[in-house]
Structure formats: C-alpha cells, structure tokens
Amino acid sequence: MSDDLELAALLGEAPKTPDPAFRFDVLSRAAERARRRAARQRAFRVTVVFALAGLVFPVSHSLGLGLAQLQPLLLVAGVLALAYVLALWTLEGPRAVLARSRSIWWVR
Amino acid sequence: MELGEEARLIGLARGGDYAAFGRLVDMHQSAVRVFLRRLAGNHADADDLAQEAFARTWEVLYRFDGSSSLRTFICGVAFQYWRRARRAQNRREKRETAYAELSDAEANAPPERVAQRLALRRAMDELPEDQAAALALCLGQDFTHAEASEIMKLPLGTVKSHITRGRARLRVALGIAETGDE
Numbered sequence: 051m052s053d054d055l056e057l058a059a060l061l062g063e064a065p066k067t068p069d070p071a072f073r074f075d076v077l078s079r080a081a082e083r084a085r086r087r088a089a090r091q092r093a094f095r096v097t098v099v100f101a102l103a104g105l106v107f108p109v110s111h112s113l114g115l116g117l118a119q120l121q122p123l124l125l126v127a128g129v130l131a132l133a134y135v136l137a138l139w140t141l142e143g144p145r146a147v148l149a150r151s152r153s154i155w156w157v158r
Numbered sequence: 159m160e161l162g163e164e165a166r167l168i169g170l171a172r173g174g175d176y177a178a179f180g181r182l183v184d185m186h187q188s189a190v191r192v193f194l195r196r197l198a199g200n201h202a203d204a205d206d207l208a209q210e211a212f213a214r215t216w217e218v219l220y221r222f223d224g225s226s227s228l229r230t231f232i233c234g235v236a237f238q239y240w241r242r243a244r245r246a247q248n249r250r251e252k253r254e255t256a257y258a259e260l261s262d263a264e265a266n267a268p269p270e271r272v273a274q275r276l277a278l279r280r281a282m283d284e285l286p287e288d289q290a291a292a293l294a295l296c297l298g299q300d301f302t303h304a305e306a307s308e309i310m311k312l313p314l315g316t317v318k319s320h321i322t323r324g325r326a327r328l329r330v331a332l333g334i335a336e337t338g339d340e
Contacts (some may be wrong), residue, residue, distance in 0.1 A: 053329075053334075054297050054298070054299070055297075055298060055299070057278070057297055057328055057329075057332075058196065058297040058299075058300075059298070059326070060202075060271075060274055060297030061195075061196040061199075061275075061278055061279075061282065061293075061294065061297065061298075062192060062195030062198065062199070062274050063192065063195075064188045064189070064191065064192035064197040064300075064302055065187070065191055065192070068183075068184035068185075068187055069187065072183070072187055072191070072208075072209065072227070073180050073183045073184055073187070075209050076180075076183050076209050076212040076213055076216075077176055077179070077180055077183070079209055079210065079212075079213035080212070080213040080216040080217075081176070083213055083214075083217065084217075085276065087217075090227075096264075121264070126317075131181050154330070155231075156224075
C-alpha cells in the first residue's frame with residue numbers, strides 16, 4: 051500500500067492549502083461564462099423578435115389583410131413594444147431607476 | 159467541514175451566491191487538482207482544467223442530487239474535461255514536452271526522482287484513458303473504488319481491474335515488478 055502512496059506522490063502531489071488565487075480564477079471564469087450565456091440568449095431573443103415582426107407583413111398579406119385592416123393591430127403592438135422597452139430600460143438600462151426593485155426579485 | 163454546512167453552501171450557490179460557491183471551491187480544490195495533476199502531468203494544464211471544471215459545476219449545480227458527494231460530482235465533470243482535452247491533444251507533442259514540464263516542477267529534486275517521474279509520466283500517457291483515471295483517483299487513497307466508479311461511470315469490478323493492471327504497468331515502468339505481473 052505504501053508503494054501505492056509513493057507512486058501517487060511521484061505522479062503528483064496535492065496543493066497543500068486552499069489557494070485563494072485559484073478560487074478567484076474559478077469565480078471569474080464562472081462569471082465570464084454566465085455573461086457569455088446571457089449575451090447569447092439576448093442575441094437569440096432579439097433575432098426571434100425581429101424575425102416575428104418581419105413575418106407579420108408577409109403572413110397578413112397572404113391572408114388577404116391589407117395595411118388598412120392591420121393598422122389598429124400594429125398600433126397596439128407598437129404601443130406594447132414601446133412599453134416593454136421602456137420597462138426594460140427602467141429595470142436594466144444605464145440609469146436603472148428600478149434596479150433595487152429588481153434585486154429584490156432575484157434575491158436568493 | 160460538516161455535511162450540513164456543505165448542503166447549506168450548495169443551496170446558497172444554487173441561488174447564485176458566488177461567495178458560497180467560493181467556499182465550496184476552497185473545500186474541494188485540493189482533491190480535484192491533485193486528480194488532474196496525476197492525469198495531466200502538467201500542473202498548469204491540470205489547474206486550467208480544474209478551473210474549467212469548477213466553472214462548469216457552477217452552471218450544472220442544479221443537477222447535483224446529493225446521491226453522491228459533491229467532490230465526486232465535481233471530479234466527474236473534471237474527468238470529462240480531461241478526456242476531451244486529451245483527445246484534442248497530440249500525444250507525441252505531449253511526450254516531447256514532458257521532460258521540460260517535469261524539470262520546471264522539479265528544479266530542486268534529486269535527478270533519480272526526476273527520472274522516475276518522467277518514466278511514470280510516460281507510462282501514464284501510454285495507459286488507456288480509463289486506466290489512467292482510475293489510478294489517478296485511487297492510488298493516493300484520495301477516492302474509494304466506489305467513488306471512482308461513480309466518477310468514471312464504470313462498474314466497480316472494471317475500476318478495480320483497471321487499477322490492478324495500471325499499477326502493474328507503472329511498477330514495470332519503474333523497474334520494480336516483472337512484466338508478467340498482469
């Protein structure tokens with residue numbers, strides 16, 4: 051058995067104490083991965099929203115709906131989209147006045 | 159540290175608490191790093207893989223169901239990372255740089271110990287992946303055979319056989335056992 055321990059020691063020894071620099075590197079990598087994942091999700095969301103918005107016109111055209119019939123629907127959709135963007139800007143924008151409220155939602 | 163405390167830290171880390179996860183990293187970094195050092199042979203590469211494994215663990219911590227220890231769970235992730243890295247790496251290139259890597263780590267070691275390490279490293283590089291991993295886990299008594307079987311997702315008997323055969327090959331490499339040991 052001591053042979054095994056000797057072999058193990060020759061193959062590599064454990065770091066003696068927990069290394070704060072290692073922990074710091076792990077946490078920064080984890081944060082970086084989370085940031086990248088969030089960016090990917092955001093890009094996907096933007097692509098989907100714009101694709102759907104772009105699809106509205108050809109689909110409505112193929113259903114025989116003209117711009118005049120679509121106008122009230124587009125107006126409502128526009129107002130809703132604007133409200134959504136404003137809400138997002140208020141919560142997550144550069145001067146997020148409701149950032150503190152958001153932090154309450156994400157509280158663990 | 160008590161299991162209750164670890165469970166509390168896991169709960170906090172799942173909720174996004176980086177400080178709690180940092181404490182878990184401190185608790186388990188030694189086991190994961192030595193496992194990867196024995197597998198990779200190069201401390202820098204091993205630590206790089208260990209950091210990736212911990213960062214990935216942070217993402218998949220919700221999958222940890224407590225049926226095994228967290229250390230086993232993290233080492234399972236680390237093993238997958240090492241396997242992927244090893245397959246991507248050119249083995250010949252690895253052997254050629256082995257001596258330089260050992261020399262860096264062993265600047266003050268006696269020459270015969272460096273030679274032994276080099277021989278062992280070459281023997282480890284020649285071993286099949288599962289055999290090398292089983293040895294890296296169990297040789298220093300850091301992990302039980304059952305834990306190794308869980309980490310590597312292999313039957314217990316297979317792990318034991320990997321250890322017996324791998325150990326024999328390492329002893330041959332060091333010249334302390336006859337070739338017919340297997």
